[in-house]
Structure formats: structure tokens, C-alpha cells
Amino acid sequence: MARIRLDGVSKRFGTTPVVQEVNLDIADGEFLVLLGPSGCGKSTLLRMIAGLESLSAGRILLDDRDITATAPRQRDVAMVFQSYALYPHLTVAKNIGFPLRARGRSRQQIREKVTEVATTLGLDEHLDRRPGALSGGQRQRVALARAMVRDPGAFLMDEPLSNLDAALRSATRTELIDLHHRLRSTFLYVTHDQVEAMTMATRIALLNNGRIEQVGTPTELYDTPRSTFVAAFLGAPPMNLFDATVIDRAGELHVVADGVDAPLGLSAGSATGPQKVTAGIRPERIRLNGTDAQLRGVVTASENLGSEEILHVTVGGTVIRVRAPRPVPAQVGDAAALGVGPADIQLFDSGTGRRLVWHVPHEHGASPRDASLSVA
Numbered sequence: 001m002a003r004i005r006l007d008g009v010s011k012r013f014g015t016t017p018v019v020q021e022v023n024l025d026i027a028d029g030e031f032l033v034l035l036g037p038s039g040c041g042k043s044t045l046l047r048m049i050a051g052l053e054s055l056s057a058g059r060i061l062l063d064d065r066d067i068t069a070t071a072p073r074q075r076d077v078a079m080v081f082q083s084y085a086l087y088p089h090l091t092v093a094k095n096i097g098f099p100l101r102a103r104g105r106s107r108q109q110i111r112e113k114v115t116e117v118a119t120t121l122g123l124d125e126h127l128d129r130r131p132g133a134l135s136g137g138q139r140q141r142v143a144l145a146r147a148m149v150r151d152p153g154a155f156l157m158d159e160p161l162s163n164l165d166a167a168l169r170s171a172t173r174t175e176l177i178d179l180h181h182r183l184r185s186t187f188l189y190v191t192h193d194q195v196e197a198m199t200m201a202t203r204i205a206l207l208n209n210g211r212i213e214q215v216g217t218p219t220e221l222y223d224t225p226r227s228t229f230v231a232a233f234l235g236a237p238p239m240n241l242f243d244a245t246v247i248d249r250a251g252e253l254h255v256v257a258d259g260v261d262a263p264l265g266l267s268a269g270s271a272t273g274p275q276k277v278t279a280g281i282r283p284e285r286i287r288l289n290g291t292d293a294q295l296r297g298v299v300t301a302s303e304n305l306g307s308e309e310i311l312h313v314t315v316g317g318t319v320i321r322v323r324a325p326r327p328v329p330a331q332v333g334d335a336a337a338l339g340v341g342p343a344d345i346q347l348f349d350s351g352t353g354r355r356l357v358w359h360v361p362h363e364h365g366a367s368p369r370d371a372s373l374s375v376a
Ligand SMILES: Nc1ncnc2c1ncn2[C@@H]1O[C@H](COP(=O)(O)OP(=O)(O)OP(=O)(O)O)[C@@H](O)[C@H]1O
Pocket: 013, 018, 036, 037, 038, 039, 040, 041, 042, 043, 044, 045, 192
């Protein structure tokens, strides 16, 4: 059992802020993924929770207990490192049992626990080998097993799959999800890989420059990103973002840009003047050769992914990426008419990048003509 709360957690190295005012409440049994680009402070944050790094400000609570100043060994958490950090001269069994030996458990207790955990992770055949004689995937399991023998309330994992090849990474993702279901402990998992985050997390905390940009389920972050940073971080290819203007066209709101004219399905309010925005459309939400085209351009490149194709369509001065099932009825050099519905267009503040939402008053007598845009 472990609920982890971060309360205004900050870290500076010298004068450089690396983690800034992070507030996060991780429920018992969650699989929370800390996601973000390289250098955004993910490992530092995880190391602070493990007790391997001090805080410059803030508090960390584990099940309502303030552990900010508690020694790493006294915290009910276990860390799994990217490098595995196994002892090369010890056998797999000794590596796995190490935390128990360090805590003075009896040989009998250690043997039983090591056997139990090794069986769970399919390592029972390899207990007498040394790490050097194991594959990367097996070493990763030994590192996981070593964390598991202590029955910690929470597992802290820092990019544990990054040294594995693509096939093994995919298989291990599934195993970790399964393990999380069985152990029912709290998993706090660091990665910069959006596929790992989307597939494994119950919630994602996306970090940008030491700050939390958005916390939510994978679906929430993907479908309703709070900022252009989130919109552009998730998705392969990411959301198309371009400068546009919202205008009143004969009483209807439209998003327009060079080569773009898309109705938003809302009547214009009396006070609605032209408004500069950043418009966003996911590549898979765009229909090719829509008869009622909202975007018009020229196909300038295509990427064949096997099952699908990514078309690069230059619309005005912007490259819009379109994800479509193969075979695609368009070739490089063709004119492309693209269809997009009102619900597929997201709007962001062109200055701050924050998500904009429509406010349509519901009071009696008010009409949708009074719709207005504001920051979410
Ligand atoms: N001991 C240290 N002294 C000074 N700066 C550090 C130290 N450790 C980390 N940093 C800096 O803090 C920032 C955040 O580092 P951190 O390792 O937490 O990033 P990360 O998000 O885990 O990145 P990656 O995805 O590359 O692992 C980086 O700019 C890094 O250079």
C-alpha cells in the first residue's frame, strides 16, 4: 500500500531550477507514468522520491507520513534503474536476494522469497548464472525481481525498458501491465517514450522543463491536450498545429488560414471579432479527398508505414500530415482536398499555447450567437 504525494517539490542544481513546484497525488495502486522530453527533470523527480536526491523545497508524503528527510532504505519504495545496476560477480539468486541479506533476513527466508519472485518472473531456470550470461531482457527481470523481494509499497522505475530491442520492449510492456494487476502496488514509471506511457499508464504526468504540463489519463491527454506542448508531444505524427484566425462568416464561426476554411459548427456572437489562434488537427482525423474540402493543398511527400501511409500535404505555407489506410488514392504532386469536421479542430491561444474552449451560455433566452472563446 502506498499513496505518494508531492507537495511543492522543487530542485535546483546550483542556480539552475530542474524541478519546479511539482504537486502530484498518486493514489495507492496507480500506474503513473512521468513522461517528458530528455532533460525535463523526470529522473531527478524519481530520485527525490527514492531519497537518492535531496529537495530544494517542498515535501514528499508516503501514506500521510512525511518522508522528505527519511533515508532511502527506510522508505517503503524500491527503485529499478535503466542500467539494471546488477552485481556482476554475484549469481542471479544472490542479486535478487541482496536487499533481504542487507536487512539481515535468515537464509531460509531469503531462499523462499527469491524462489517465489523468480518463479513469478520466469527466472527460476537462471538462478545460478551470473548477469554476464543473461540477455538484456533477463537482466531487466533480475533488476525487477530484486525490487520485488522487499514487497515494497511502490515501485519506482526509470526507463527500465530502454536497453531492450523493439520486440522485447513490446512484450515486456505487456508483462509489466500484468505484473501491476497482480501485485496491486503503486508503480511510478519514468519514460520519454509516448507509446510506453499511452499503453501502460493509468495516468500520465507530462513534464516540461521541470514543471507539470498536464496530468490525466492517456485518453484525456491525447484527446484534450491542455496546451500545444501536450498536443505536439503525443501522437506519431503529432497533432498538426498552424496559425489561423477565427472569423464570423455570415453568422457562422470559421477557422481560416491560407488554404484552410473550416466551419466550427457555432453561430457567431454579436461581439465576435476576428481572433488569432493556433489551430490543431490530429493526422488521423483528416479525410482524404473529402468532397466538402476544408483544407486544400498539394501532396509533397509520403511515408509508407505498411498498414498506413503518412501523407505530407502542403497547405498554404504549412505541411499538414494526414494518416490514412493504404492504398492511398493520392500521389506526390497531386492536388489534395482534405475534409475535417468541427469536432476535429482544436484551438489554442496563439501567445501562450493554452487550450481554448467555447463558452456557450445556457441561460433562458441566450442564443448560441453569444459563444465566446476562453482559456480552458
Ligand atoms: N547532479 C546534477 N548536477 C547538475 N545538473 C544535473 C544533475 N543531475 C541532473 N542535472 C540536470 O538536470 C536536468 C534534468 O535532468 P534529469 O536527469 O532529471 O532529466 P530526465 O528528464 O531524466 O532526462 P532523460 O530523459 O535524458 O533521462 C538536466 O538538465 C540535467 O543536465
